Amino acid sequence: MKDSKWILLRFAFAISIGMVLTCGSGRAGAQNEKPVKKLDGEQLYAINCSRCHSERYPTERTDAQWKTILMHMQVRANLPPEQARKILKYMKDNN
Amino acid sequence: MKNMMKRMVFTLVAISLVGFSCVPNSWAVTDDEFHTLQKQVQDQSQLLQELLKEHQDDQAEIQSLKDQQGQTEQKTDEIKKTADKAVEVASQAQPVVQPVSAQVKVPVENHNFVLAGDAEVQYVKTGGVNKTHGSFQMADFAPVFLYRAGDKVLFEAGFDTTLSNGSLALANNVTGSSGTNTSFDLTFAQIDYLFNDYLTVIGGKMILPLGTYNERGAGWLNKIADDPLPRSLLIGEGIGVQLRGAKALGDSGSMVTYSAYTTNGGGSVDGTGNATTLDSNNNTINNFDPDGNSTNMHRRPSEGGRLGWFYPWKPHYDVELGVSGQTGEWDNAGKELWNAGVIDAAIHISPYFETKGEYIYTRENTADLGTIIPQGWWIQSGFKLSAFNWDVPLIPSTELVFRYDTIDSGINNSITGVAQKSYRYTPGIVYYITNSLWLEGSYEKIYNSDGVKSSDQWLAQLSYGF
Numbered sequence: 001m002k003d004s005k006w007i008l009l010r011f012a013f014a015i016s017i018g019m020v021l022t023c024g025s026g027r028a029g030a031q032n033e034k035p036v037k038k039l040d041g042e043q044l045y046a047i048n049c050s051r052c053h054s055e056r057y058p059t060e061r062t063d064a065q066w067k068t069i070l071m072h073m074q075v076r077a078n079l080p081p082e083q084a085r086k087i088l089k090y091m092k093d094n095n
Numbered sequence: 096m097k098n099m100m101k102r103m104v105f106t107l108v109a110i111s112l113v114g115f116s117c118v119p120n121s122w123a124v125t126d127d128e129f130h131t132l133q134k135q136v137q138d139q140s141q142l143l144q145e146l147l148k149e150h151q152d153d154q155a156e157i158q159s160l161k162d163q164q165g166q167t168e169q170k171t172d173e174i175k176k177t178a179d180k181a182v183e184v185a186s187q188a189q190p191v192v193q194p195v196s197a198q199v200k201v202p203v204e205n206h207n208f209v210l211a212g213d214a215e216v217q218y219v220k221t222g223g224v225n226k227t228h229g230s231f232q233m234a235d236f237a238p239v240f241l242y243r244a245g246d247k248v249l250f251e252a253g254f255d256t257t258l259s260n261g262s263l264a265l266a267n268n269v270t271g272s273s274g275t276n277t278s279f280d281l282t283f284a285q286i287d288y289l290f291n292d293y294l295t296v297i298g299g300k301m302i303l304p305l306g307t308y309n310e311r312g313a314g315w316l317n318k319i320a321d322d323p324l325p326r327s328l329l330i331g332e333g334i335g336v337q338l339r340g341a342k343a344l345g346d347s348g349s350m351v352t353y354s355a356y357t358t359n360g361g362g363s364v365d366g367t368g369n370a371t372t373l374d375s376n377n378n379t380i381n382n383f384d385p386d387g388n389s390t391n392m393h394r395r396p397s398e399g400g401r402l403g404w405f406y407p408w409k410p411h412y413d414v415e416l417g418v419s420g421q422t423g424e425w426d427n428a429g430k431e432l433w434n435a436g437v438i439d440a441a442i443h444i445s446p447y448f449e450t451k452g453e454y455i456y457t458r459e460n461t462a463d464l465g466t467i468i469p470q471g472w473w474i475q476s477g478f479k480l481s482a483f484n485w486d487v488p489l490i491p492s493t494e495l496v497f498r499y500d501t502i503d504s505g506i507n508n509s510i511t512g513v514a515q516k517s518y519r520y521t522p523g524i525v526y527y528i529t530n531s532l533w534l535e536g537s538y539e540k541i542y543n544s545d546g547v548k549s550s551d552q553w554l555a556q557l558s559y560g561f
Contacts, residue, residue: 038346046410047348051443052311053560054530061209068209068243071289072251076310078352078403080343081292 041090058094212238213315223550252284304401306437315560324502325471333358352403360397360423368426368462397423447482473500514543
């Protein structure tokens with residue numbers, strides 16, 4: 001009985017140590033996570049637009065035309081508005 | 096002492112004489128050499144005089160420029176004083192030009208209207224059991240009109256304009272061919288209201304989000320000219336109302352997309368709930384009309400929606416999964432239900448490789464055949480040869496494509512006279528003349544069940560997106 005108690009105690013101690021180490025490393029891992037860099041318009045264009053069609057060059061349209069087309073694409077491709085705005089800015093900055 | 100001095104002087108003189116007598120003959124200068132040296136000295140003396148004179152001239156010019164600079168600075172100061180005085184006087188003067196009247200209207204260009212769309216021309220040659228001559232079989236002009244009425248409202252409409260052979264009724268109930276017919280189909284016409292960052296309200300005739308093919312399948316986007324076989328089982332467009340939107344998941348570009356809609360739904364060709372009906376030539380045709388109705392012929396409209404998830408781990412490397420469905424009555428009496436479910440998936444690995452596909456399942460309650468299960472699936476891959484970086488003509492602008500699609504109509508061959516199941520293999524090639532002008536070629540081989548003979552088709556298409 002005494003032996004089994006000691007075995008149990010040792011087992012519980014090992015589990016506790018393991019939990020502490022796991023939680024500690026998780027917390028440390030969280031602290032070491034690098035912040036995700038926000039995607040710019042060019043990257044969002046490459047991610048979203050090239051899925052369905054070939055690249056459309058910014059110089060093909062004027063600023064006002066791109067605004068209308070991006071509104072259409074925001075609805076058709078179901079883009080989050082912030083991403084659509086960034087893509088629009090990229091097209092206008094490069095046309 | 097005297098004698099010693101004398102002896103020293105005599106010795107020095109003697110040594111000097113001996114030394115001079117030891118001068119080598121080569122040290123002697125000839126007359127010619129002397130004259131040459133004399134001339135060189137004279138030339139150098141002359142050159143030195145010229146340089147001295149040039150230096151004196153440069154010094155004089157420098158002094159003159161300094162004098163001119165001084166005069167210029169003096170004049171600049173005078174002009175600056177005059178300008179400052181003029182500005183002071185002008186600021187104190189009364190304005191003499193009256194503002195433009197508000198009544199005067201100046202025309203302003205409106206750039207809120209955009210015309211986009213695509214156009215295609217095909218050449219088709221069919222073999223096998225459906226053998227035909229090669230011909231330019233279809234021309235399609237599909238304009239899309241976009242009008243932005245402010246920052247939150249967009250009106251958009253698209254049309255399909257196609258040509259086909261005209262027909263002419265002849266004697267003995269024979270139909271001949273004469274002229275051409277122009278068909279004009281309103282593909283979609285909707286008003287979009289961007290209510291907020293998460294919700295867009297749409298009303299009108301809409302392309303329905305059952306799967307993704309219809310929304311992303313414009314002529315200049317399709318890499319194989321034909322639509323996948325099982326897409327004919329689904330309702331493509333419908334008149335109704337839709338709510339849709341997207342929610343970004345963090346800043347990685349990942350997102351969840353959602354849409355829910357209600358439309359008039361599918362229809363019945365003859366109005367009944369029977370699975371099939373007869374056309375004017377007594378051919379058995381499918382009675383379910385997937386093109387939908389312009390008015391609700393049932394007791395109530397249909398409902399549907401799609402939920403999608405998109406994850407890019409970097410540009411050109413992404414995966415998309417979606418599940419969508421629609422349910423509603425399809426016969427006029429409203430007694431029979433039509434249900435559809437679609438699972439769609441797409442993956443991009445590098446800018447060069449993509450694979451996408453859909454599994455389509457429909458469940459159709461009928462009055463005569465009970466519940467039938469029309470279904471099918473398709474998968475399509477594309478690989479751009481620019482991945483190899485070969486410096487050869489044409490190859491970098493070429494993409495190889497392949498599609499496999501299959502369809503099960505759910506109705507036995509003994510009823511319709513056509514194969515219940517078909518399987519099609521389509522290898523193809525796309526040559527990108529420009530980013531929006533494509534030349535596509537494909538070969539389709541169709542195998543059929545129920546002993547129906549196979550057929551094949553060569554198809555070439557020139558498509559332009561504008």
